[in-house]
Structure formats: C-alpha cells, structure tokens
Amino acid sequence: MKVPPPPAGKVKLPAKLSLALLADMLRIRRMEEKCAELYGQQKIRGFLHLYIGEEAVAAGAMRALEPEDNIVATYREHGHALLRGVSMDAIMAEMYGKQEGCSRGRGGSMHLFDAQTRFYGGNAIVAGGLPLAAGLALAAKLQKEKRVTACFFGEGAVAEGAFHESMNLAALWGLPVAYLCENNLYAMGTALERSEAQTDLCVKAASYGMATLKVDGMDVVAVHEAARRAREHAAKKGPIFVEFQTYRFRAHSMFDPELYREKSEVEAWKTRGPIHTFTARLKAQGDLTEERFLELDAAAQAEVDEAVAFAEAGTWEPAEHLTADVYTPQ
Amino acid sequence: MSAITYREALRQALDEALGKDERVFLMGEDVGRYGGTYAVSKGLLEKYGPERVRDTPLSELGFTGAGIGAALGGMRPIVEVMTVNFSLLALDQIVNSAALLRHMSGGQFSVPLVVRMATGAGRQLAAQHSHSLEGWYGHIPGIRIVAPATVEDARGMLAAALADPDPVLLFEYPALFETKGEVSGEKVDIASSKVRREGGRVTIVTYGGCLPKALKAAEEVDGEVIDLRVLRPLDLAPVLESVKKTRRCVVVDEGWRSGGLAAEVMARLMEQAFYELDAPVARVCSEEVPVPYAKHLEEAALPQPEKIVAAVKGLFA
Numbered sequence: 001m002k003v004p005p006p007p008a009g010k011v012k013l014p015a016k017l018s019l020a021l022l023a024d025m026l027r028i029r030r031m032e033e034k035c036a037e038l039y040g041q042q043k044i045r046g047f048l049h050l051y052i053g054e055e056a057v058a059a060g061a062m063r064a065l066e067p068e069d070n071i072v073a074t075y076r077e078h079g080h081a082l083l084r085g086v087s088m089d090a091i092m093a094e095m096y097g098k099q100e101g102c103s104r105g106r107g108g109s110m111h112l113f114d115a116q117t118r119f120y121g122g123n124a125i126v127a128g129g130l131p132l133a134a135g136l137a138l139a140a141k142l143q144k145e146k147r148v149t150a151c152f153f154g155e156g157a158v159a160e161g162a163f164h165e166s167m168n169l170a171a172l173w174g175l176p177v178a179y180l181c182e183n184n185l186y187a188m189g190t191a192l193e194r195s196e197a198q199t200d201l202c203v204k205a206a207s208y209g210m211a212t213l214k215v216d217g218m219d220v221v222a223v224h225e226a227a228r229r230a231r232e233h234a235a236k237k238g239p240i241f242v243e244f245q246t247y248r249f250r251a252h253s254m255f256d257p258e259l260y261r262e263k264s265e266v267e268a269w270k271t272r273g274p275i276h277t278f279t280a281r282l283k284a285q286g287d288l289t290e291e292r293f294l295e296l297d298a299a300a301q302a303e304v305d306e307a308v309a310f311a312e313a314g315t316w317e318p319a320e321h322l323t324a325d326v327y328t329p330q
Numbered sequence: 331m332s333a334i335t336y337r338e339a340l341r342q343a344l345d346e347a348l349g350k351d352e353r354v355f356l357m358g359e360d361v362g363r364y365g366g367t368y369a370v371s372k373g374l375l376e377k378y379g380p381e382r383v384r385d386t387p388l389s390e391l392g393f394t395g396a397g398i399g400a401a402l403g404g405m406r407p408i409v410e411v412m413t414v415n416f417s418l419l420a421l422d423q424i425v426n427s428a429a430l431l432r433h434m435s436g437g438q439f440s441v442p443l444v445v446r447m448a449t450g451a452g453r454q455l456a457a458q459h460s461h462s463l464e465g466w467y468g469h470i471p472g473i474r475i476v477a478p479a480t481v482e483d484a485r486g487m488l489a490a491a492l493a494d495p496d497p498v499l500l501f502e503y504p505a506l507f508e509t510k511g512e513v514s515g516e517k518v519d520i521a522s523s524k525v526r527r528e529g530g531r532v533t534i535v536t537y538g539g540c541l542p543k544a545l546k547a548a549e550e551v552d553g554e555v556i557d558l559r560v561l562r563p564l565d566l567a568p569v570l571e572s573v574k575k576t577r578r579c580v581v582v583d584e585g586w587r588s589g590g591l592a593a594e595v596m597a598r599l600m601e602q603a604f605y606e607l608d609a610p611v612a613r614v615c616s617e618e619v620p621v622p623y624a625k626h627l628e629e630a631a632l633p634q635p636e637k638i639v640a641a642v643k644g645l646f647a
Binding site for chain 1: 355381386387389391392393394395396397398399400401402403404405407422423426427431432433434435436437438439440471472474494495496
C-alpha cells in the first residue's frame with residue numbers, strides 16, 4: 001500500500017492555537033499509552049480500542065466546534081471525550097469501572113457519556129451513532145437552535161445500512177450535522193479495498209447530495225481548517241461529510257494480533273505521525289522550542305498521573321444500585 | 331359518551347398529542363400525504379404541516395434512530411414503523427440504543443420516545459406480514475411495551491406513553507380497528523392489567539388482538555378475563571388475585587409458544603401461585619409455523635375461541 005507523503009503544512013495557525021492543538025494531542029497520547037499499560041495490569045478490562053496515531057482528527061475537530069454543539073462518537077472515543085471537556089479523571093475512573101467515572105462505571109471504555117458537554121456517547125455498534133446524530137440535528141432544527149451535531153465514525157461504518165439511511169435522511173431534510181469519518185483504512189482487520197467496491201468514501205456521501213471534503217487526517221492544521229468549514233457548512237447550509245485519512249498505529253483492540261497488515265506499512269505511516277510531524281513543523285516555524293515541548297508533555301503526563309490516582313481512589317457503585325436507571329425514576 | 335372505532339380512537343389520540351405539545355411530532359412511512367397505512371393519521375398533515383407529520387423514506391433503522399436522537403435532543407417524537415414486521419429492520423436502534431442508553435450512561439440520558447406499530451395476524455397477509463412479536467420485545471429491559479385491546483386504551487395509551495420519560499413501544503391491532511366502544515375521556519395508565527370480564531370458573535389471561543376471542547370463550551366457560559395491557563413491566567397482581575378464586579388459569583397469546591410471553595406468565599404463576607392452583611396452567615398460543623396465507627390454514631395457526639374453550643375443559647378433565 002502506498003503511504004502518502006508527510007503533511008505539507010502550507011497553512012499556518014496562530015501560535016497559541018497551534019500549541020493548544022499540540023497539547024491536546026499529547027494529552028490523548030499520554031493518556032492512552034497509560035491505558036495500554038493499565039490494561040496489561042488488568043486495571044482496565046473488557047475491550048480497549050486505542051486512538052494512538054489518529055489524535056489529529058479529534059484535536060483538530062474539537063477545537064472547531066462550539067460548546068452548544070452535540071457530539072456523537074464511537075467505541076474509540078477516549079480522545080474525543082477528553083478534548084470535548086470530560087475530565088481525564090472521570091474518563092480514567094470510568095475505565096476502572098468506578099462510580100466516579102463519567103458513566104458511573106456502567107459503560108467502560110466504549111461507552112463514555114457526558115450530558116454536561118453534550119457528549120452522547122460512545123456507541124459500540126458500528127454506524128449505530130449515525131441515525132442518532134441525524135435525530136439530534138433534527139431536534140435542533142425543529143427547535144430553531146443554533147447547535148450543530150458532529151458525528152464521528154470509522155470508515156467501516158460506510159458498509160452499514162445505517163450509514164446510507166442516515167446520509168439520505170440528513171440530506172433530504174437539510175439537517176445541521178457534520179458526519180466526520182475517520183478513515184484509518186481497516187475495519188478491525190478488513191482493509192477498505194477488500195470490503196468496498198467504491199473506496200472513495202466521498203463519492204458515496206456525494207451520491208446522497210451531501211457536501212463532502214477529503215482531508216489529510218494526520219495533519220492537525222488541515223483537520224482543524226476542514227472541521228471549521230464543516231461546522232460552518234452544517235450550521236448554514238446543511239449536512240456535510242468529511243473524510244479524514246488517518247491511520248491507527250496500535251492494534252484494533254488489545255486482543256488483535258494484527259495478522260492483516262505488514263509491520264513495514266505501520267512503520268511507514270508512523271513517519272507521518274501527527275504529533276512528531278506537527279512538533280517539527282512548529283519548531284521550524286519558530287513557534288515552539290524543545291523546552292516548551294517538554295513542558296507540554298510533562299503537563300500531559302502529570303494529568304495522567306493524577307487521573308490514575310483519582311481512578312485508583314475511586315469507589316465501586318454498590319451492587320444494590322444495579323437496577324437503578326434501567327428506567328427513569330418517576 | 332359516544333361510541334367510536336378503535337381506529338378513530340388512535341387518530342384522536344394522535345391529534346390531541348400534536349395539538350397539546352409543540353415537542354411532539356409524528357414520523358414514519360406514509361404517515362402524512364397517504365394518511366397512514368391504516369388511515370390512522372388521516373388529516374393530520376393538513377392540520378399540523380409536514381414538519382410535524384413527517385413522511386420518511388423506507389428507512390426503519392434510520393428514522394427510528396433519528397427518533398431516538400430527536401428524543402435526546404428535547405423533542406417528544408412518535409415514530410411509526412408501520413408494522414412489527416418492519417420493526418425488525420429497526421431492531422438495532424430499539425435494542426442497542428433506546429433501551430440501553432439510560433443505564434449505560436449512568437443515568438444521564440433518558441429517551442422519551444414512542445414507537446407505534448401494527449401487529450398481529452388474521453387478515454390473510456401471509457408469513458412476512460403476520461408476526462406477533464410484542465412478547466419478544468417484552469424480553470428487553472429499558473423499554474415499556476403497551477398493547478391497547480380496547481377502544482378506551484387505544485384512545486388513552488398514547489398520552490400516557492408520551493408522558494413516560496423512557497421509550498415506549500405501542501402496539502396497535504388492525505384486527506380490532508373496526509371494533510367500536512365508548513370513550514370516557516379519562517386518563518388511562520400504562521402500568522396495570524385489568525379484569526375485562528368477571529367469572530368464577532377459570533382465569534383467562536390475554537392481551538391485544540386475542541381479547542375478543544378470550545371474551546367469547548369466557549361466555550361459554552364462566553371465565554374471568556384479564557387483559558394484561560402492559561407487557562413490560564408485567565402487572566400480574568389481578569391475575570394472582572383471580573387465580574386465588576378460580577384456581578385454574580389459561581394464558582392466551584398470539585405469539586409463538588416456545589419462549590413466549592405466555593411462558594413468562596406461566597412461570598410467574600408457578601413461582602407465586604403454585605399452591606393456589608388445582609391444575610397446571612395451560613396456554614393457547616400460535617402454532618409454531620410461519621403464518622400461512624390460506625384462510626383455513628391461518629385460522630388453524632392462531633388462537634381461536636374454540637381452542638381456548640378446549641384448553642379450559644382440559645383443566646377439568
């Protein structure tokens with residue numbers, strides 16, 4: 001497989017925003033590296049899907065969204081939750097299964113929720129969030145609210161009926177929704193070209209009359225610019241589909257032996273890693289010193305250490321509460 | 331009080347719901363311009379406009395999911411999936427999203443959604459259009475299942491369902507659409523089962539489209555007929571009370587026999603009324619075949635008053 005060249009970096013953002021995006025990516029990276037370690041120690045159980053390698057998408061997109069917007073995400077959503085404003089403490093506690101977690105320990109890694117930041121989850125059914133996002137957008141439209149709904153999903157979702165039904169509904173009804181597709185080339189272990197007759201995802205979305213954008217998902221600046229345009233389009237004109245071309249450096253989940261791709265391919269993509277390429281670019285531009293980078297990295301690491309301590313100190317929801325919230329108390 | 335049809339009762343309920351609450355909207359296939367497959371929403375498009383009586387493409391999964399999203403976003407959607415047969419295309423959204431979201435999110439997100447659908451056999455529509463899967467949905471925690479069997483309930487249950495903060499599946503029975511009844515205008519609950527006919531010799535438990543059949547059979551055998559009304563959560567208090575008196579019970583359920591709702595009712599009687607009973611609880615369910623087209627075969631596949639009478643007599647053999 002041909003790996004595209006490293007991000008070209010034509011656009012330059014204000015230094016403050018650039019450093020914030022770098023810090024965002026570092027926070028996800030350090031948090032997830034720790035998650036992998038904690039999984040090995042069996043502190044985190046169940047499925048754990050790491051986002052390592054794809055951080056530029058969540059980072060660039062989240063800073064383009066507004067506080068009133070709705071977010072719908074997938075089971076690979078730790079980074080999205082974090083950058084949306086869910087505290088790392090609450091995310092880590094959730095992965096520990098503690099009641100201080102953002103879903104009180106009932107959801108785990110795949111089901112992070114947060115009403116306060118309008119983070120509608122962690123949906124672990126591929127494409128399951130897409131119709132939901134259309135509905136959230138419909139509610140906003142009917143209530144004449146300004147909010148946009150941003151829906152993240154992987155390219156595996158485009159094979160599902162829910163994708164096609166949602167594209168059609170969103171376009172037919174002109175809904176304020178941005179469908180943000182993180183194309184990391186593999187649906188678990190199935191490569192895109194092995195599962196889709198049409199591998200140009202924008203063509204699929206465009207067939208429903210959706211506006212589309214195709215973006216280098218390893219370039220946080222390009223992502224941010226695309227997401228900003230996507231939000232504006234969704235708010236003013238209606239639905240848009242954005243394909244972020246990215247790559248997952250780690251296995252699909254912690255159970256994946258990665259028999260479906262060559263190590264050399266992974267290594268080649270790592271040369272395009274969103275954090276080190278952006279770091280190098282910022283240094284070349286004179287926006288970042290090594291000292292400042294180390295500060296940002298240390299701050300991310302400190303936040304992780306605190307989050308782990310918080311999760312460790314967390315408590316278990318009493319088993320007597322098991323049936324609470326199957327239904328809403330009336 | 332004047333007598334109206336079950337169909338008209340459903341229509342009035344929709345009209346009232348749309349009239350009362352701006353957050354309510356109806357969406358589904360052919361609910362608008364066509365007037366509803368069963369003419370239940372006739373005239374509502376003209377009255378409330380296309381935003382609130384919203385025709386959808388044939389995308390059960392998509393628009394049911396959109397209903398869930400709209401409910402999360404502050405609306406009170408009524409989604410119509412036309413019939414239970416097509417609801418299978420929306421199953422993922424109903425089971426994996428609507429039913430789970432509140433518990434899975436640690437109590438943060440409720441889904442105040444009503445999903446309406448027609449259900450049941452008896453009109454020679456053959457295997458793919460004759461399912462009775464209410465009991466199957468009743469297996470799932472997190473949703474409420476209601477089954478109006480009377481005109482009064484057809485008129486009143488929608489308002490109660492819309493007032494519920496959680497997802498409610500409302501099953502409507504085309505087999506009953508032409509039945510007429512009085513409507514009191516009182517609120518109805520969606521929590522309790524009700525005695526529909528008093529009797530002394532046997533308790534007949536049923537719901538939905540089988541209620542008239544059970545009532546007919548009861549005439550012949552002095553049966554006490556209990557309409558479950560709500561299939562999840564079940565309210566068996568009136569059944570237990572009745573069984574104390576009759577000491578015998580037959581459960582009538584248009585669903586298939588194995589693993590069905592009737593089996594659940596029987597299991598609970600086993601747990602809670604074993605020593606009240608003078609005979610094993612019996613059941614009359616659909617035969618375990620796809621529902622056939624030919625009239626005589628379809629009739630043979632479904633619960634019938636004669637089968638109910640025979641089952642009652644079997645308890646005294």
